[in-house]
Amino acid sequence: MSEATVYEWKPVKGFALSGLFWGAVSILIGLYISIQMWMPELNFPPYLTYGRLRAVHVNGLAFGFAVAEIFALTYYIVQRLTKQTLVFPKLAMAQLYIFNVAIVAAAVSLLMGYTQSKEYAELEWPLDIGVVILWVMFAVNVFATIIKRKVEQMYISLWYIIATVIAVAVLYIVNNLAIPVSLFKSYSLFAGVNDANVEWWYGHNAVGFVFTTPILAMFYYFLPKATGLPIYSHRLSIVAFWSLVFMYLWTGAHHLVYTPLPDWIQTVGIALTMFMIAPSWGSVVNGYYTMGGNWDKMNTNYLTKFFILGITFYGLQTIQGPTQGLRVVSQLIHFTDWVPGHVHMGTMGWVAMTVGASMYYTITKIYKTEIYSIKLANVHFWLVLIGQLIFSISMWILGIQQGAMWKAITPEDGSLTYTFMESVINNYPYWKMRTFGGALFVVGMVVFAYNIIMTVVKAGKSTETDGTPAVATGGK
Amino acid sequence: MAGTLYKKPILFAIVVTLAILAGTIVMMVLPMFSESMHPKLANLKPYTALQLAGRDVYQEDGCFYCHTQTVRPLKAEVMRYGEYSKAGEFAYDQPFLWGSKRTGPDLARVGGKYTDKWHYKHFNDPRKIFTGSNMPSYGWLADHSLDPKDAEARMLALGFPYTKEEIASLADKTKLDALVAYMQTLGSAVPKKPKQPMIAKGDKNPLIGNTTALAEGKKIFEMNCAACHGVDAKGDIGPDLTDKEWVYIQSPIGDDTVFTIIADGTKKDQEFENRKAKGGMPSWGEFFGKKRIWSLVTYIRSLEEK
Numbered sequence: 001m002s003e004a005t006v007y008e009w010k011p012v013k014g015f016a017l018s019g020l021f022w023g024a025v026s027i028l029i030g031l032y033i034s035i036q037m038w039m040p041e042l043n044f045p046p047y048l049t050y051g052r053l054r055a056v057h058v059n060g061l062a063f064g065f066a067v068a069e070i071f072a073l074t075y076y077i078v079q080r081l082t083k084q085t086l087v088f089p090k091l092a093m094a095q096l097y098i099f100n101v102a103i104v105a106a107a108v109s110l111l112m113g114y115t116q117s118k119e120y121a122e123l124e125w126p127l128d129i130g131v132v133i134l135w136v137m138f139a140v141n142v143f144a145t146i147i148k149r150k151v152e153q154m155y156i157s158l159w160y161i162i163a164t165v166i167a168v169a170v171l172y173i174v175n176n177l178a179i180p181v182s183l184f185k186s187y188s189l190f191a192g193v194n195d196a197n198v199e200w201w202y203g204h205n206a207v208g209f210v211f212t213t214p215i216l217a218m219f220y221y222f223l224p225k226a227t228g229l230p231i232y233s234h235r236l237s238i239v240a241f242w243s244l245v246f247m248y249l250w251t252g253a254h255h256l257v258y259t260p261l262p263d264w265i266q267t268v269g270i271a272l273t274m275f276m277i278a279p280s281w282g283s284v285v286n287g288y289y290t291m292g293g294n295w296d297k298m299n300t301n302y303l304t305k306f307f308i309l310g311i312t313f314y315g316l317q318t319i320q321g322p323t324q325g326l327r328v329v330s331q332l333i334h335f336t337d338w339v340p341g342h343v344h345m346g347t348m349g350w351v352a353m354t355v356g357a358s359m360y361y362t363i364t365k366i367y368k369t370e371i372y373s374i375k376l377a378n379v380h381f382w383l384v385l386i387g388q389l390i391f392s393i394s395m396w397i398l399g400i401q402q403g404a405m406w407k408a409i410t411p412e413d414g415s416l417t418y419t420f421m422e423s424v425i426n427n428y429p430y431w432k433m434r435t436f437g438g439a440l441f442v443v444g445m446v447v448f449a450y451n452i453i454m455t456v457v458k459a460g461k462s463t464e465t466d467g468t469p470a471v472a473t474g475g476k
Numbered sequence: 477m478a479g480t481l482y483k484k485p486i487l488f489a490i491v492v493t494l495a496i497l498a499g500t501i502v503m504m505v506l507p508m509f510s511e512s513m514h515p516k517l518a519n520l521k522p523y524t525a526l527q528l529a530g531r532d533v534y535q536e537d538g539c540f541y542c543h544t545q546t547v548r549p550l551k552a553e554v555m556r557y558g559e560y561s562k563a564g565e566f567a568y569d570q571p572f573l574w575g576s577k578r579t580g581p582d583l584a585r586v587g588g589k590y591t592d593k594w595h596y597k598h599f600n601d602p603r604k605i606f607t608g609s610n611m612p613s614y615g616w617l618a619d620h621s622l623d624p625k626d627a628e629a630r631m632l633a634l635g636f637p638y639t640k641e642e643i644a645s646l647a648d649k650t651k652l653d654a655l656v657a658y659m660q661t662l663g664s665a666v667p668k669k670p671k672q673p674m675i676a677k678g679d680k681n682p683l684i685g686n687t688t689a690l691a692e693g694k695k696i697f698e699m700n701c702a703a704c705h706g707v708d709a710k711g712d713i714g715p716d717l718t719d720k721e722w723v724y725i726q727s728p729i730g731d732d733t734v735f736t737i738i739a740d741g742t743k744k745d746q747e748f749e750n751r752k753a754k755g756g757m758p759s760w761g762e763f764f765g766k767k768r769i770w771s772l773v774t775y776i777r778s779l780e781e782k
């Protein structure tokens with residue numbers, strides 16, 4: 001253990017806390033738009049309408065929260081796994097400041113209605129350039145630190161981090177190619193069917209390389225760290241990694257089932273989507289077997305349950321997702337509220353649980369302190385879990401009902417049984433239930449944020465070392 | 477041998493890049509250069525400046541988050557919305573606006589389905605048309621006028637043809653006018669298939685005088701027809717159905733004709749028993765079927781001034 005390595009924690013702290021702030025703002029917006037769904041009077045035009053706020057909610061959580069925590073935790077993991085301090089700490093701090101300015105600009109521009117209107121790629125072209133610059137800054141630091149590493153072998157988490165850095169760059173640049181009209185308006189370079197194919201090649205993999213691979217990097221690093229148990233199988237992680245990275249890019253067309261996209265693209269997309277179950281479950285199985293005979297840690301170590309529930313939701317997500325791609329399922333649930341139920345199991349279950357526990361671990365390490373309250377962390381866990389389950393399950397039930405109502409035919413005369421409006425009226429109780437589940441989740445995340453902030457405050461009171469680089473203590 | 481890969485980050489990054497590019501090239505890059513990704517229907521026209529401005533509003537206000545623009549080739553869906561979407565309809569759509577969620581109905585075939593007047597009323601207050609609707613009101617778009625200069629720049633960027641007069645005429649149009657114009661163009665490149673008549677000419681209403689049918693007809697009317705014809709059927713966007721001048725002319729009209737108007741809707745100047753329709757009545761045949769339309773006819777006839 002290299003006792004003398006001096007690590008650079010300032011960017012880790014900065015991104016971790018920035019992400020916490022933007023995450024809080026964005027889930028509150030999510031809660032608000034969930035109420036707008038059943039209370040349309042809460043739309044205040046032009047800025048506070050559902051059509052604009054939804055973009056702020058999604059982008060705020062994808063970029064403001066998830067990407068910020070990915071930056072933070074990647075900088076932590078990379079330094080630890082390479083036993084090498086961040087090569088360009090000033091660049092990382094510049095990246096932090098530009099990031100926060102960019103998020104403010106992004107939120108304002110989306111509220112103004114400046115949008116490319118492609119899902120997960122709403123930001124207009126000047127902001128796209130900003131995102132690319134930020135990503136290059138990130139990539140430079142990650143690669144430079146890995147290349148200068150003091151540990152020869154690269155651990156699994158570093159593989160996932162390298163894949164994330166490369167894939168996001170390729171995806172983001174291609175899908176955002178546009179013809180600018182003015183500073184605030186552009187038109188996609190691609191048209192029609194082709195544009196749809198590019199967008200969902202991007203959209204599906206944005207999920208893959210923002211909400212999956214970097215989170216798996218955290219999982220593979222922090223689960224063993226938190227529990228003290230080594231990953232069950234190195235070989236299984238190799239197989240899972242390469243098959244995941246290879247197959248992800250083939251599958252975007254499952255978002256376009258039954259659209260005018262050429263059939264062969266849909267079919268190949270669906271088939272490869274089914275294969276994706278294998279690499280995803282490779283990581284799930286690896287996680288479970290890592291626990292081996294040590295399941296008591298679910299009780300004794302407060303972080304373990306976050307990781308295990310997180311990977312469980314990842315497992316469920318990666319069974320449900322491919323199933324949804326099948327034509328026979330897609331015809332029923334596509335375009336219904338089932339889909340937001342699916343998405344939120346991934347984000348509120350897998351991502352929020354894993355990132356939350358990784359944050360608890362990292363913050364206590366870099367501030368060299370204990371968690372402010374394990375009890376609050378447990379409250380956080382249960383609220384987030386129950387809130388997410390209410391949200392997802394009510395949306396799945398509703399989605400099946402909607403799909404069934406839309407296709408119901410009256411046997412006597414072959415007419416449609418329900419008008420669209422009748423299906424809308426059926427939605428309201430479920431939409432209210434979702435708001436209730438969402439509210440529990442939000443309270444859980446507020447408890448989480450409070451716990452993190454109090455941990456930082458407590459650490460600040462006990463030592464006055466903040467601002468100077470911390471010295472690694474080597475392992476646990 | 478393979479173990480060295482995990483000790484060489486540059487080599488590792490190259491292999492990862494190749495793995496990522498495989499699917500990317502086969503599924504996204506190569507199709508881009510095939511004809512099948514760039515079809516164009518014969519009568520598809522580029523957007524006019526006003527329609528494009530409306531499409532921009534549709535983007536700006538995130539309409540695509542709640543409305544799709546793709547009718548899938550599924551039986552119930554074609555019945556509900558119309559002919560399924562063709563690849564060649566979208567050649568001028570940069571970006572595509574197919575959407576991914578139907579909080580509201582699909583709009584791919586909404587063009588020409590309702591009158592402009594209907595759209596203005598609906599955008600102003602969706603609950604005036606559909607009491608259970610959760611759509612936000614968009615009447616405020618009428619307070620925002622279009623900027624002809626900006627509109628011209630947008631037409632140029634996309635290479636769409638336009639005239640100077642067309643651009644100049646935008647000065648006294650609002651964003652709401654543009655949005656309505658865009659609504660009316662949706663699906664216009666696909667010809668509407670003529671409908672199979674649901675009843676024969678001269679068919680009599682089998683449910684005449686049936687009280688259950690009368691009650692059901694009333695329910696259907698209040699939920700679906702009252703928005704345009706008024707709760708009392710005395711007319712609003714659509715004509716009065718209670719007066720002696722039954723749809724613009726003073727003479728008796730057959731139940732079979734009333735049925736046909738409800739089932740198939742009307743087009744401007746279409747003739748029904750020597751009456752010239754003004755157009756704008758949507759078709760309800762697929763929604764209600766024979767029995768419910770006859771119930772509706774029973775109810776409507778019960779309202780006529782005796």
